[in-house]
Amino acid sequence: MALSSRKYRQNTEAVRQAYSSPDGGNTKPFTPQLTLNLGMRVSQVAFSADEEFMVLSAESGGGLAVYQVQSLMQGSTQPAFGLSTNGVSVRALLANPTAEKAEFFAVVDTNGQLMMANLKSRQFHSRAQGQVLKDAVSCVSWSNKGKQLVAGLANGACIQLTPEGDAKAEFPAPPSLPSEQYGKLSGQYNYNILVLTCNSIND
Incomplete structure (x- = not known):
């Protein structure tokens, strides 16, 4: 949006x-x-x-x-x-x-x-193959400590990465997931990853 x-x-x-504020009823006055x-x-x-x-x-x-x-x-x-x-x-x-x-x-x-x-170096992190860490990514979520992130892929699988793009783990799509659907991450907490899936046609 x-x-x-x-x-x-x-x-x-x-x-x-x-x-x-008690003023304004349901609409509150506000000046940015x-x-x-x-x-x-x-x-x-x-x-x-x-x-x-x-x-x-x-x-x-x-x-x-x-x-x-x-x-x-x-x-x-x-x-x-x-x-x-x-x-x-x-x-x-x-x-x-x-x-x-x-x-x-x-x-x-x-x-x-x-x-x-990387806002300190004022550039995108680059690897040997360029600045793209992973293709076919539909969504991403940081770990709560910010040390790693998990990317949901268009085929319904997920991959765990460091901020530098090094893969640490891969999670295949559930066997029951139709090929026309893909994974959506809503959050990651400690060692738990909550993954949502939706139909790509209706998304």
């Missing part, structure tokens, strides 16, 4: 105060701290776990626009840098859930290519 071309930023404490007029529709928004970066991706043409939160709060509305996805839109953008590895963002484009953005 695409978002509008205008982005509002506010800290969560101010949002909680607005909700708890910052408004960004981007001139483009945005399909993905994510903050790094250490709250240092906000990352946006355009609905058309993809790419990542990386903003430094501190600079935004000081009035700058220009991104610190950008990363290209070669004109391909982004299906999923997931920040590493830990502050220790906050620079890693998993990116899945609409062609099913999984890439790993």
